[in-house]
Amino acid sequence: MASLMIAEVNKLDSEEFIEIFGNVVENCKLAAAAVWSHKPFQDVEHLNQTIADFLDALPQKGKEGVLRCHPDLAGRLAQAGQLTAESTQEQRSAGLDQLTQDELNTLTDLNQQYKVKFGFPFVICARLNKKAAILNGLTERLKHSSEEETLAGVGEVKKICQLRIADIVTSEAKL
Ligand code: 2AL
Numbered sequence: 323m324a325s326l327m328i329a330e331v332n333k334l335d336s337e338e339f340i341e342i343f344g345n346v347v348e349n350c351k352l353a354a355a356a357v358w359s360h361k362p363f364q365d366v367e368h369l370n371q372t373i374a375d376f377l378d379a380l381p382q383k384g385k386e387g388v389l390r391c392h393p394d395l396a397g398r399l400a401q402a403g404q405l406t407a408e409s410t411q412e413q414r415s416a417g418l419d420q421l422t423q424d425e426l427n428t429l430t431d432l433n434q435q436y437k438v439k440f441g442f443p444f445v446i447c448a449r450l451n452k453k454a455a456i457l458n459g460l461t462e463r464l465k466h467s468s469e470e471e472t473l474a475g476v477g478e479v480k481k482i483c484q485l486r487i488a489d490i491v492t493s494e495a496k497l
Contacts (some may be wrong), residue, residue: 326491330452331369332362345406346486347373347479349391363468374480382472387441389475394433395456396421397443408486416448416456425453432460439464440471447481 326342334342339358340351347353356376363369376409377388393399393409396418405413413419421429436444444460463471 327494328363328365328369328491330457331491334358338422342490343487345408346483346490347377347388347391348393348406348409348482350388351378352389353483366487366493369491370480370484370487372426373483377476377479382469385472385476388479389445389472392443392445392479394443395446395448396426396429397433405411412448412482417453418448418456421453423456429457429460432457432464436460436464440468442472442475445475445482447485449485450481 331339333472336355339361340354343354343357344351351372353376357369357372360372363372377385380388393405395413395416400409400413400418401404403410418429433444444463446456446459448456463474466474
């Protein structure tokens with residue numbers, strides 16, 4: 323896709339901006355609504371950084387809330403075909419629609435243990451990981467503290483967000 327130039331992004335009114343960028347942070351239109359007021363953006367990196375700053379500035383409970391807006395990997399919504407278009411593609415790219423029954427059982431069990439321990443879902447950038455890395459990562463991250471996992475999860479949200487923005491905004495060569 324990547325069809326918008328940054329100059330065009332800067333001309334969007336808030337409704338248009340939220341319509342286009344409302345899911346760059348999954349199910350969190352508030353992030354798009356908040357960063358709109360920081361325009362004009364110099365380039366796509368500036369837009370990425372503004373969203374990252376918004377996420378970093380959230381209090382602990384806000385960060386946890388952002389993580390809770392994410393669907394489980396290969397979870398109930400995925401199996402019902404009810405993921406957002408972006409999540410569907412991402413989970414497919416990691417091979418999560420091709421799990422064996424054993425792998426699905428393991429992932430479901432680990433996801434559940436993670437949610438019981440931390441109170442929010444395990445989040446990882448699926449486009450940058452394959453299923454083996456996801457299962458290993460989940461096993462490792464289950465050993466962490468809540469504070470570590472909030473930070474790790476928000477770090478993954480930023481990666482997901484940057485890739486989604488790269489699908490929308492053209493990265494222009496600097497003159
Ligand atoms: C997701 C998702 O839907 N896409 C992605 O990259 N990660 N969800 C998750 N729980 O990590």
